[in-house]
Amino acid sequence: MKTTLRLSAVLSLCLATASIAVQAPAAELLTAGGFEATVSGGEVPFWTLEEFISDGSMSPVGAAALVGFANDINDEEGGSGLWLQAFNGGDEARSFNGINAILSQVVAVSAGDSYTLTGASNFEQNYSGGVVSLDGLSPLGQQNGGVATPTPTQSFFEIEWLDGSGTPVGTPATLDLVNDDFQFSGGGWLSHTPLTATAPTGATQARISAKAIDMVENIDPGQSAFYDNFSFTNDSAPGTELLLNGNLNETPPTLEDVLSEIWEIVETPSDVNVLSYAGFANNGDTGGANGVWVRAFAGDGSNGVVQQSVEAMAGVEYTFNASSRFEVNFAADQGNGENQMLMELSFLDGSGTVIDTASYDLRVDGGQTSDNLWHDHSLSATAPAGTAQVRVAGVVNNIFNNPAGGAQSAFWDDFSLMTAIAGLAGDFNNDGMVDAADYTVWRDGFGTTYDQSDYDDWAANYGATSAPSAAAGAVPEPATGLCCLTAAALVVGLRRRRS
Template structure:
């Protein structure tokens, strides 16, 4: 038996809604987990030479690595040898693709490569002024063709040292094709384009580039066996807990990098806005939201001297955004935004920011984003910007009984919701808190018992309630 007594005078409660302890909602908000790039047809593995379990951003698919250069919408593989250093260790980058093959068939694997003037794979010794000093270069660039058995074991292989054909500072060259016969038991062939023991040397020009791979069988020399051999199919990128969105697709406006990390907060990497690539980029994530809860989105940012987002003559915009979404992922109301041009300067200093917002009725999720639009290719040195240490905290309001619409108050809004849905067996879209089918005297009990909660001033007794009282809606059994 559920009973209620009608209050003859309703006085606003002076109570404040109880709040839960603040909770971190983001996964990998410090961006320490590795960036995963999905390249159509290929697998790209990046790790520290001494421990393959330690991920590192040693390679990327980018437009400026394409051969021929300057071709919009086409890409190549950028090998970032400078990520290998005495503190963290050397690095490897291994690009592979496996296709069906037949024993006895002759296969030809070819590709192109380019070394910049101080690339470590193209010199016998690192420079005396390099962080390693004048030591034998540990960096090896290799193309390889492997033949695999049914269990994946390598039955035979042939390789080519890329440095035999490519010279530092002379641009792209064709690497001597690898020609090999598949041994007995072969069921597949794997092509490998790798650089191992990658080490920092001296500036300028420490990178290498690969592009335009091909694998053909002698019995059908006009048929290409590789998928996306020219690496021009746009890539997709993901970071644990986050999504990278780039426009045009595959422009690589965003990447993870060690030098993008805010050293004041620890960690090893952050998000790099690559100011020498034109386009748009967004790093974002969404988590479930509670209507009525308050959210705090924090982030750190840094701009280098010539980042176009801080130059008044450019159209580059860099923003942080906090948005609340409904069940169809549509933004409710206006998102909370911060135009970083109002708070950030091109001085190389890290700055911390905070956006605050309250989830409205109907909110299903909350999205945080770091956004750059209209990114232009700058001039001079120091063209980049950086995001790091995203945090989303909530101090959830403990909704009071009778606060059906979840706005933190028990007032006429809740009464109208109750009366408009009296007897309902399905939850209305605006009903956030305390629904149990059917809507009847139990909900009315909750409303009367907490009338005026959170309003802060006396709330007149609604005429509707008086009519109910006159009708004798007191001590009524609720049917379930």
């Protein structure tokens, strides 16, 4: 009796310990299957860009952007600069109010030290900030009876001193790019006269700003302006740059940059743009913000695939789900397989060689039509022997530009790859793992549901899982398994002695 109680206590302790490890349910195997990604770093890395309308409401507006063609010609090739879009302001749509762009960065300074700010600008021939008067044909000129109208636009660089709480102290130092440094529209790139000032008492920070205030539309051509190549130094250490990204050449990561680390897009020929990520390609029925845009007009005969590979296990069934939408003029097959869109599940060995592929034609197998509605599709296949990876792919073949024109794009979204948990010898509770809990099921059913051969299966497969997605932490510690096996052996031995 005492021996039986002790063995029961050992088993209870072992099973309680093993119960901590619980099999995770089948999980999503893809990363960013909805083509969502967090893009960080701001519009201009390390700088603050404010864009707003001059109507007191501070309403946001597109007034500036970091682009490659705004790069100072004296800067390194492949750089970028700030594009000022004056043509977006001062029209009837904005009640003839101007728009503003303020690029700023705050750096640490020491009171009493002298500092120098430099920068460059380029005003196109009709930029509102580089002319004395707007043309009579400009929106403001038309509002004033078709006569030339004085420009309201101001363009300047500024050093504003701040205390430790961010409150302005002293008087800002300002360089008016037109009145002080004679930058005029059509004059090309100008590296401005250095702006030098001494930090006043109480100053611990300086806000460095490049401002374009009350920009308005003038006339074409050439209404833009550009800022680039800023530098702010302490005169006692002129070789030490205090600004981060002063030359504006560091650009924020794009959605394509982030997703390219996760998804692979392959296009043939390589110089076409068949597939791209876009907000308007998102399936609004399922949330999110992005999807994959299939550009049918990219070039007849072009092909594209968006794909991702993950680890896989032979014998496991995988299910690939996806959503798609065809616009009304996304042309059907013209007789040569035009605009064919496929889902593919490919199984690869350890060297990356494809062993087998299952495919699904959205039109033929899924019955999808060009109805401009989102449709859900599913493709399942079992990994053959030798499988090390599974690859999901959204494929478009033989792109065809519909001569009727109009809305003729297609879209992918909501890719998902799941495993179906298969049966596993010894997994008596069907949770995808052979563990101590299965021993309890076997013990309770021994002599009716289970026999010695079932126990042998459990012992042989102890610790095995049926899906590669099972959490590694769900495998019992070796000591726990050994404890249970030892206790089980003692029970069997005891029964034999009693018999």
